[in-house]
Amino acid sequence: xxxxxxxxxxxxxxxxxxxxxxxxxxxxxxxxxxxxxxxxxxxxxxxxxxxxxxxxxxxxxxxxxxxxxxxxxxxxxxxxxxxxxxxxxxxxxxxxxxxxxxxxxxxxxxxxxxxxxxxxxxxxxx
Numbered sequence: 001x002x003x004x005x006x007x008x009x010x011x012x013x014x015x016x017x018x019x020x021x022x023x024x025x026x027x028x029x030x031x032x033x034x035x036x037x038x039x040x041x042x043x044x045x046x047x048x049x050x051x052x053x054x055x056x057x058x059x060x061x062x063x064x065x066x067x068x069x070x071x072x073x074x075x076x077x078x079x080x081x082x083x084x085x086x087x088x089x090x091x092x093x094x095x096x097x098x099x100x101x102x103x104x105x106x107x108x109x110x111x112x113x114x115x116x117x118x119x120x121x122x123x124x125x126x
Contacts, residue, residue: 053123058120063116064113075101
């Protein structure tokens, strides 16, 4: 084999190797692109899950806070209206029982309000 033939073989071999490397690089690029797309999909899914969890926490906290508002209404406003209009509710309850019932409703309202705040704090501190 002459030197020119050896050079041609080497050039051809070099070109083949270069083509193989290019194919490998293209495959690696495609693999990386697919992996990146999968990561982006996962990030979007996690973001949606997080938003859903936050909205659910807001909904739950609002529901608990509305219950606390109802307890305040039941414990303070109800007996106050009953006292102003002399309804039969006041006639059946003694003064001590009315105070205990009102304070119990206020205590329940405070506890429910704190539970609602705790739900929000727990979710938003994640």
